[in-house]
Amino acid sequence: MDQSISLNKFISDTGYCSRREADKLITSGRVLLNNRPAALGNRYKPGDTVEVDGSLITAAKKDKCVYLALNKPPGITTTTELHIKDNIISFVNYPKRIFPIGRLDKDSEGLIFLTNDGDIINKILRAANNHEKEYIVKVDKAIDTAFLDQMSKGVPILDTRTLPCKVQMMGRQTFRITLTQGLNRQIRRMCEYLGYEVVGLQRVRIMNVKLDKLPLGKWRHLTETELANLKESIADSSKVSNKPAGGERYAAQKPAQPGKGKPAGERKQPAKGKPASEGKQFAKGKPASEGKQFGKGKPASERKGKPTTERNQPAKGKSKPATTGKRPEKQTSKRGRR
Template sequence: MEEKRINKAISDTGYCSRRVADGLIDSGRVTVNGQVAVMGLKVTAEDEIRVDGNLISHKPPTVYIALNKPRGIECTTNRKTRNNIVDFVKHKERIFPVGRLDKDSEGLILLTNDGDIVNKILRARNNHEKEYIVRVNRPINAEFIRRMGQGVPILGTVTRKSVVEKLDDYTFRIILTQGLNRQIRRMCEYLGYTVVALKRIRIMNIHLGDLKLGTYRNLSPLELSELNLLLTDSKKTIE
């Protein structure tokens, strides 16, 4: 019978991501067959896994959804946080966001209970594209577009080269392949601009399209097929 490390087994149930599972294990909240689990423990489908005494061994149907997140919603699974994304979506399955979209931004974010696909997408070195439409507080010039595209020093590093296109005097499109904390806002601030509106419109092959603000949809079989193809060469986190 196949054995898995305990963190992956928890993630595969859709209860949480593997990283969150590590924290649960480390804090002694996970038991296997009545015994407190330790990091690295291997389990099988016959083992009884509980978190805080609640059985989680059952694997629910896999869920993949695209949400057009409004401003003001926090991309956290912490139910104690006001306006958290889990309570906003109110999905019947236990799902979690793939990455983050800061509270002041809106647009596309994916949610799922598939821990493996989360780990693949979040590995920045896989160069997965994310596309944004950004509006700033003053007119954009050619030097701004050039410097945004070449890379800007923030957070102790220089951002990767990106594709940047001016849409009008105050608005530009940018395609990133990394996800530093509040990256676009920090890049603009370094160049003397302030972001007044930021919308993510694409993650890899998944487009926001005409999805209404505050609503979500299931990913189509074609989108999932294309997504998995794009992730073929992406390595999972170490088990």
């Protein structure tokens, strides 16, 4: 059995970088496979040696999957770009290469996952609409039941309408909200639409994992139970999706536009069995007598040659409709031949 895998997948599985980044490393000549420059399409098999920028990466040194829960403080940016000040990777300073799952606004705080397991990252992001994320939010003025009702039913932002959600009052200016959606700065935009400004936002739960008493700025490993439940909840999530991750917009929530969204059968040609007058061949307004459906069976009045001698047969041209374009005086001269 062939146990080889694509070289870019092998590099990605080690947690070194993503597959796309691995392809860039390969094309730029920074990867060696068995001491030879690697090329796109190369495959790795057990026993091969792989070097990236002179550092050896082999199956024996493949990182064990790491799953962290961080209580991100405000001011930390959720990015893997190390040149950006206060990026989350430098803040955590974990000894192995890890990536955040999703994002949390720079001004927000609370729970966020980091891992080197590319498969679970993709599955969680692709299944974002099916999983809950819970937040505690403080706004700049007192809230009322009308505010809670509007937030829970959905608010128009970013050319769409937010999905219905759970909202619960916790104090005069504080509420708890549970989303199954991940639009860019969603909660802040929802509050702004209703005339409020968010002055504090904390994520306290992602699916089955809770922030609990984890101190601000600290991280911990997910427990075996948390990880098992997490993987079970995303078991049916595809690794591949056409939807953009994170701040995607949900086209299904947009108001229907005329002419769009109709079943295919209503957009195409008329169904079989409709009158010939509705057929495609009459698009230019030709009369039925000149349509293609008559083929070889044209009326006698349109056939070439001498008039027929059969009894009661109309003279040539008598039954032609006026829409054929021939002038009445020609028809009159033909009638004069009888």
